[in-house]
Amino acid sequence: MAHREFPGNPRLYRRIACWTTIAMFVWLYGGFALIQYWWNGWTWLLGWKPLVFGLLFALWYGRFAYRWMMRLDGQYGRGSGWELRERTVKLPELK
Amino acid sequence: MIADLQETLAPYYAYIKFVHLFFVMIWLWSTSVGFAYYLVPVFKAWRRNPGDRQIVEMRNWVIERFDHGAIYEHIAFPMVLLTGPLLWIAGGWSPASGWLVLKLLIVLGVFLPIEIFDYHLAHFGGNKHRLRKAGDAEAYERAVHKHWMFLVVTSPPVMILGTTVLVLAIVKPF
Numbered sequence: 001m002a003h004r005e006f007p008g009n010p011r012l013y014r015r016i017a018c019w020t021t022i023a024m025f026v027w028l029y030g031g032f033a034l035i036q037y038w039w040n041g042w043t044w045l046l047g048w049k050p051l052v053f054g055l056l057f058a059l060w061y062g063r064f065a066y067r068w069m070m071r072l073d074g075q076y077g078r079g080s081g082w083e084l085r086e087r088t089v090k091l092p093e094l095k
Numbered sequence: 096m097i098a099d100l101q102e103t104l105a106p107y108y109a110y111i112k113f114v115h116l117f118f119v120m121i122w123l124w125s126t127s128v129g130f131a132y133y134l135v136p137v138f139k140a141w142r143r144n145p146g147d148r149q150i151v152e153m154r155n156w157v158i159e160r161f162d163h164g165a166i167y168e169h170i171a172f173p174m175v176l177l178t179g180p181l182l183w184i185a186g187g188w189s190p191a192s193g194w195l196v197l198k199l200l201i202v203l204g205v206f207l208p209i210e211i212f213d214y215h216l217a218h219f220g221g222n223k224h225r226l227r228k229a230g231d232a233e234a235y236e237r238a239v240h241k242h243w244m245f246l247v248v249t250s251p252p253v254m255i256l257g258t259t260v261l262v263l264a265i266v267k268p269f
Contacts, residue, residue, distance in 0.1 A: 027204045069247050072250055
């Protein structure tokens, strides 16, 4: 069995959370504002309230994404709610 | 031509919507239990005990089953993409419907690239069963790592934006 170290670590997940949040915000907020302005002439998305709401949501999302990735990849905690039990099993596999 | 299509499809709007929502539900939920209650516990055990050969065996079995189970999701997604434009035409929707514009930005800009990569990981070059049959242990391990990293990174946007798409489609807030 080939052994290689999995690259997931807190620093990587922090960078991923940061950049994916920025990219999503630019794509979704920017794209939506552009289409609404170009198609309907609406500029409401450029007002301060929607912008502040969008930025606050992005900040919340960035933190949420980082913490979720860390928890999912077992970077938080030690799995004390689980125990490993040795079993002898037969597993069905595709031919 | 669009006007003709709209006239033809408009009486069937509710039926097209049923088909669309049927496949949306499969696409959103079909892998959730397998992921949360089978894949995640085993992969967490592996991350905490990376050298344990028995956990690695279990990990490999679970990810291969997950690859196979993604079939439901990956049949549903193209059906969602097919029926979506039909709904757009049949319903006479336009970019004046803000909820639809944002929904399409999410589906085309976020979900579509994720799914394209997911197809590769589950069924094509990244399919773990095929790599194991080929006897390429290095490639197999690389593929498992790539798939786990993909699942870790895409879980947050899938959860939040999947819910957002439902809210936009049902509530139509703007």
